[in-house]
Amino acid sequence: MTETRWLDSRENRTWLAYNDMSRHLNQALERQFASAGLSSSDFELLTVLSRAPDQRLRARDLGRLVRWDRSRISHQLRRMEQRGLVQRKDCADDARGVTVHLTDEGREALEAVQPGHIDAVRRLFLDQLTPDEMDALTTIANRVMSRIAEDPFGPGTSIYIATIHPDS
Amino acid sequence: MTETRWLDSRENRTWLAYNDMSRHLNQALERQFASAGLSSSDFELLTVLSRAPDQRLRARDLGRLVRWDRSRISHQLRRMEQRGLVQRKDCADDARGVTVHLTDEGREALEAVQPGHIDAVRRLFLDQLTPDEMDALTTIANRVMSRIAEDPFGPGTSIYIATIHPDS
DNA sequence: TAGCTGATGTTGACGTGACAGCAAAGTGGT
């Protein structure tokens, strides 16, 4: 075991600043969702469902799209079904499967929260960056992601949902 | 209500990349903690305690330092005390208060996980950045933080714990 | 066709985090 190589002050400053930003931004966006009675998890599933043909997907496919664990999907769907956001039905061609349907209520909840979410992402994040900074950050993020992908401790889950307009 | 202003493709790309990086990095670091039997919450409290005079703090002061809710502190301390990482004692000068002591076991757990944590932060994050990128990211993060601080949906909690060496 | 293997979804346990409410104890003004 080699001696621990501590962070120098630039590294420390960067890590603290990034980490604080990451947490606070997450929390602020989560609060924005909460103000509309949703969580970011709700939003993620509702978004994927709303873009699926006929607004429905097999739980399996839903899970693959958002890269969640099967049990996470199951728990989340149970809670969302109780709130009337989605509905589970038996899958026709595979007796093991479950088809998840977006309900009217679910679609309305999604449409209600969407504008505020995009506003918040802009206001708190994107509007604070110049185009050059956006490109630089994208480059950094992709580099870090690649590194995590080949690490023993990564990867795990989760793609975020595109907030871009479907027609763009 | 004005029409929703969707994200253009640069904005969308940046938001997706940043968001993915943020989640994956968090998860990878959490897994690294887990491999040593700790969580990032454990680590945060243990770190603060280990730097306090006599390795102890009033729960109130601990809460202020990490900017957590009182109930979150209480729940977390209960679980950590059950695992022997800390010990709660009555506060001498304030009958309402509780003094939290770092146990030997707690100190050992912290020292066991610390090198791996710093390694992971380096490997997955800092080593992927040039010095210029570190400075640029620090600037961006501070700007975003300032914006969040004055937003209705921010702020909330949490400062991350310095990973810099105490003597640096 | 019988049987093995893998895929699918559910459940329970546990740690975690946010919120609201509560009780005990300090604080300051009268």
Place this chain on the structure above:
DNA sequence: ACCACTTTGCTGTCACGTCAACATCAGCTA
């Protein structure tokens, strides 16, 4: 001393996420 108000810490409740265990079904192979 008495009062209202605040501070401190704890609890219960709920939502969330991970892990392991489980039951069921599909698909392949002997």
